[in-house]
Amino acid sequence: xxxxxxxxxxxxxxxxxxxxxxxxxxxxxxxxxxxxxxxxxxxxxxxxxxxxxxxxxxxxxxxxxxxxxxxxxxxxxxxxxxxxxxxxxxxxxxxxxxxxxxxxxxxxxxxxxxxxxxxxxxxxxxxxxxxxxxxxxxxxxxxxxxxxxxxxxxxxxxxxxxxxxxxxxxxxxxxx
Amino acid sequence: xxxxxxxxxxxxxxxxxxxxxxxxxxxxxxxxxxxxxxxxxxxxxxxxxxxxxxxxxxxxxxxxxxxxxxxxxxxxxxxxxxxxxxxxxxxxxxxxxxxxxxxxxxxxxxxxxxxxxxxxxxxxxxxxxxxxxxxxxxxxxxxxxxxxxxxxxxxxxxxxxxxxxxxxxxxxxxxxxxxxxxxxxxxxxxxxxxxxxxxxxxxxxxxxxxxxxxxxxxxxxxxxxxxxxxxxxxxxxxxxxxxxxxxxxxxxxxxxxxxxxxxxxxxxxxxxxxxxxxxxxxxxxxxxxxxxxxxxxxxxxxxxxxxxxxxxxxxxxxxxxxxxxxxxxxxxxxxxxxxxxxxxxxxxxxxxxxxxxxxxxxxxxxxxxxxxxxxxxxxxxxxxxxxxxxxxxxxxxxxxxxxxxxxxxxxxxxxxxxxxxxxxxxxxxxxxxxxxxxxxxxxxxxxxxxxxxxx
Numbered sequence: 234x235x236x237x238x239x240x241x242x243x244x245x246x247x248x249x250x251x252x253x254x255x256x257x258x259x260x261x262x263x264x265x266x267x268x269x270x271x272x273x274x275x276x277x278x279x280x281x282x283x284x285x286x287x288x289x290x291x292x293x294x295x296x297x298x299x300x301x302x303x304x305x306x307x308x309x310x311x312x313x314x315x316x317x318x319x320x321x322x323x324x325x326x327x328x329x330x331x332x333x334x335x336x337x338x339x340x341x342x343x344x345x346x347x348x349x350x351x352x353x354x355x356x357x358x359x360x361x362x363x364x365x366x367x368x369x370x371x372x373x374x375x376x377x378x379x380x381x382x383x384x385x386x387x388x389x390x391x392x393x394x395x396x397x398x399x400x401x402x403x404x405x406x407x408x409x
Numbered sequence: 410x411x412x413x414x415x416x417x418x419x420x421x422x423x424x425x426x427x428x429x430x431x432x433x434x435x436x437x438x439x440x441x442x443x444x445x446x447x448x449x450x451x452x453x454x455x456x457x458x459x460x461x462x463x464x465x466x467x468x469x470x471x472x473x474x475x476x477x478x479x480x481x482x483x484x485x486x487x488x489x490x491x492x493x494x495x496x497x498x499x500x501x502x503x504x505x506x507x508x509x510x511x512x513x514x515x516x517x518x519x520x521x522x523x524x525x526x527x528x529x530x531x532x533x534x535x536x537x538x539x540x541x542x543x544x545x546x547x548x549x550x551x552x553x554x555x556x557x558x559x560x561x562x563x564x565x566x567x568x569x570x571x572x573x574x575x576x577x578x579x580x581x582x583x584x585x586x587x588x589x590x591x592x593x594x595x596x597x598x599x600x601x602x603x604x605x606x607x608x609x610x611x612x613x614x615x616x617x618x619x620x621x622x623x624x625x626x627x628x629x630x631x632x633x634x635x636x637x638x639x640x641x642x643x644x645x646x647x648x649x650x651x652x653x654x655x656x657x658x659x660x661x662x663x664x665x666x667x668x669x670x671x672x673x674x675x676x677x678x679x680x681x682x683x684x685x686x687x688x689x690x691x692x693x694x695x696x697x698x699x700x701x702x703x704x705x706x707x708x709x710x711x712x713x714x715x716x717x718x719x720x721x722x723x724x725x726x727x728x729x730x731x732x733x734x735x736x737x738x739x740x741x742x743x744x745x746x747x748x749x750x751x752x753x754x755x756x757x758x759x760x761x762x763x764x765x766x767x768x769x770x771x772x773x774x775x776x777x778x779x780x781x782x783x784x785x786x787x788x789x790x791x792x793x794x795x796x797x798x799x800x801x802x803x804x805x806x807x808x809x810x811x812x813x814x815x816x817x818x819x820x821x822x823x824x825x826x827x828x829x830x831x832x833x834x835x836x837x838x839x840x841x842x843x844x845x846x847x848x849x850x851x852x853x854x855x856x857x858x859x860x861x862x863x864x
Contacts, residue, residue: 262520270802306741329741331520333788334796341628341744361629386802388740 262332263366264373269384271309272331276324277316278372284353285319291349301346307335307387322354329386336366410442410550413478415706416609420477426603427618427625431644431853434471435485436622436782437604440595440753441550445581446482447559448650448755448778450535450847451543451566451574453495456864458571459542460496463861465565466545472854477606482549482558486857487648487849489513492542497864498641505637506850509787510647513537514846520791522799527816527843535575536652536845544650544849548753555581578778580755588754589655589776590813590840591678591761593688593703597710597733599749611710613735616746622646623784628747633784636850641860644853647786649750651779653814653841658770660840661763667834680825681812683729684709690729695722720826725804728813731797734804741803748792750781776841779814787848814841 261272280288292299292313302308309327316323339347340360347360354372358364385393412420429437453459463486471483488496490511494503509517515529515537523529529537545562549555566572588594600608601622602615619627623635624643635642664674675698679685685694687703692712694702702708714730714737717723723730730737734745758775765773783789796802799816801809810816812823817839825832852860 304742306739329802330800331795334792335741335743337629337747337788338742338744341747342742344629361631363631363634388802388805389807391740392805 258376258379260375262334264370264375265332266376266379267331268379268381270329270386271327271381271384272329273376273379274324274326274328274332275374275376276369276372277321277374278324279321279355280319280353281355281357284355285315285322288313288322288350288353289315305339305343309387327381329388333366336369340365411478411480412439412476412606415439415442417707420609421607423605423607423615424603425605427601427622428644428853429473429476429605431855432473432622433485433851433854434473434476434479434483435546435548435753436646436751436851437473437476437601438479438483438548439598440755441482441548443550443582443586444548444755445550445552445555446546446548446755447555447580448576448578449545449562449566449574450541450576451545451572452540453492453542453572455571456495456497458569459492460861460863462543462566462569462572463496463857466562467854467857467861469561469565470854470857476604480550482547482551482554484558484562485544485546485548485851487544487851488860489539489541489544489847489849491539493850493860495542496860498860502637502641505642507634507785507787509791510848510850513539514649514651514848517787517791521794522816523794523843523846525816526839532843532845533652536847540575541847544648544847552582578757580757580778583756584760586756587686587761588756589653589758589761590657590660591763592682592684592686594756595752595754596684596688596706597729598751609710610707611712614746616749619784620747620749621751621782621784627784628744641852641856643855645856646782646784646851648849648851649779649781649783649786649790650847650849651843652845653777653779654772654774654844655758655776656771656838656840656842657761657765657773657775658767659838661766661770663837663840665766666836680724681727681823683723683727691723691727692717721828724823724825726801726806726809726812726824728811731804731811732793737804739803740805743803748789748797750783750786750789750793753780753782754778755780776844782851812837812840815839 258266258268261267265272265274299311302311307329312325314323344360351357351360358368466486469484470486490506490513515532518529535541547555547558547562549558566574598612600612600615601618603618608615617626617628619625619632623645624632627633664677668674668677675685679691684690685698685703687698687700688709689699689703690709690712692714714723714735718738733749755778757778759773798811798814801807806824809822809824817837821837823834823837825834
């Protein structure tokens with residue numbers, strides 16, 4: 234089935250080949266992929282005993298939406314997916330910039346918040362530990378493919394939204 | 410001029426909780442004003458010769474004891490990874506150093522965004538090739554004592570088989586101690602907790618010693634990763650050195666473009682950096698220069714950005730505000746205290762000339778040895794280069810870059826917040842081009858003795 238699908242797509246790909254190719258995915262730093270300004274981080278990690286229940290209860294406190302991430306300023310989205318009968322977890326996020334840049338900042342500014350989430354994971358050493366980065370890198374898997382619709386950071390998106398709203402207000406005022 | 414001199418005799422004393430007697434003087438002593446000195450880069454062909462040289466030089470290396478009032482010139486000694494290996498440091502000790510230090514600054518060009526004009530391919534031959542092993546610097550406040558100290562150091566390396574001098578760069582004194590683009594520089598420095606001196610006005614709260622000196626707790630409450638063995642790592646730190654060529658012609662042409670009078674040019678120059686060229690900060694002197702303020706260390710750094718939330722005094726993208734945002738509201742959750750550096754930069758070459766306008770003036774040897782110290786210098790430099798220098802997202806400035814050390818692309822702009830409408834300046838170029846760089850490890854005095862031991 235895949236062969237037939239590929240054959241029908243090939244002619245279109247050949248036509249596209251004459252146009253400028255899209256930019257390739259790059260490295261986000263130590264681990265992960267980046268396209269333009271936006272990087273991906275995908276971790277699959279075993280739960281610690283009782284970790285799944287604790288984390289589920291914590292997420293439920295916020296209706297599943299950790300909107301506190303608004304304050305971090307680089308996080309586009311976060312996904313918490315419990316796998317294999319609550320024995321493992323997939324954590325995935327799209328964020329601005331490179332892998333290394335802000336981890337130390339999170340460790341001094343929001344250490345307890347991070348440890349609440351991450352202590353659900355087997356063997357998590359604590360965000361303040363020098364081993365924390367190695368732990369994340371160990372369980373993180375770099376994506377083979379990564380697509381981002383708009384090469385805009387969280388800050389740029391918020392700014393453009395404000396500008397757009399102000400412009401509409403202005404045009405409303407002058408349209409008469 | 411010592412710190413004590415700068416503050417009129419009596420700096421605010423505090424507790425000493427770090428081992429000043431074992432830490433090299435250069436880690437804590439402020440740059441003298443006026444300053445004279447030399448940076449030497451040495452290559453070790455023979456490990457025994459290298460170790461003997463360290464054995465002989467170490468007694469001349471001053472400690473940081475009484476650093477706030479010590480007046481004599483001092484010698485600083487530091488080693489690259491290649492240098493540690495050339496001295497015969499054991500393999501398991503070498504492997505305990507961070508990767509970025511081991512591979513060297515040139516190999517981290519990707520992470521440092523050192524592309525295009527700053528690419529290591531274009532660096533001066535001594536830098537980035539693994540040839541630099543030992544850096545020896547002399548700092549002094551007078552020509553005479555500088556020469557005397559250089560003579561004392563020279564006796565130990567000159568004519569010693571197995572050791573060669575790759576480069577020797579004299580510096581000082583620049584007229585008025587100005588930097589290559591005509592500014593007073595090195596005004597803001599972090600205050601270190603337990604150093605024996607309380608923070609000066611405007612330095613903000615003292616930062617945990619471990620951010621700057623290995624072996625002590627950092628801001629997260631634990632010591633930063635330290636090389637092994639303990640005698641080698643403890644009381645040491647890392648040094649980043651970046652040699653910049655100042656494109657004086659391009660900078661002066663930029664000031665002249667769209668600024669008709671000298672006053673307008675000086676205001677333009679002030680908006681790029683956040684300080685007038687006299688050193689007076691725009692926060693305290695927003696409309697007119699105040700040279701007396703610029704020259705007064707008790708006043709020229711005594712400000713926060715609380716009264717400038719919109720950047721109308723100090724533009725968000727100015728060099729000073731980028732390198733130390735203080736209480737600026739950033740778009741990204743940041744701990745500004747873990748990205749600070751101690752600076753010991755030195756200007757070299759012909760003095761700044763405001764009338765130098767030609768492309769030839771861009772290439773006359775003249776610029777800055779940007780020298781900074783931190784217990785995690787490599788990680789900090791990569792952070793600064795990626796986030797605070799070659800990007801503007803953290804200040805909601807999109808792709809704008811630092812006007813002083815940013816690597817500008819075609820079509821680069823610089824935004825000056827203003828009422829009623831911001832001023833966005835086009836045609837900003839790279840004013841300081843990178844011509845070389847190295848990472849060094851700056852050992853404690855005990856570590857220098859350990860390194861110099863016969864094996």
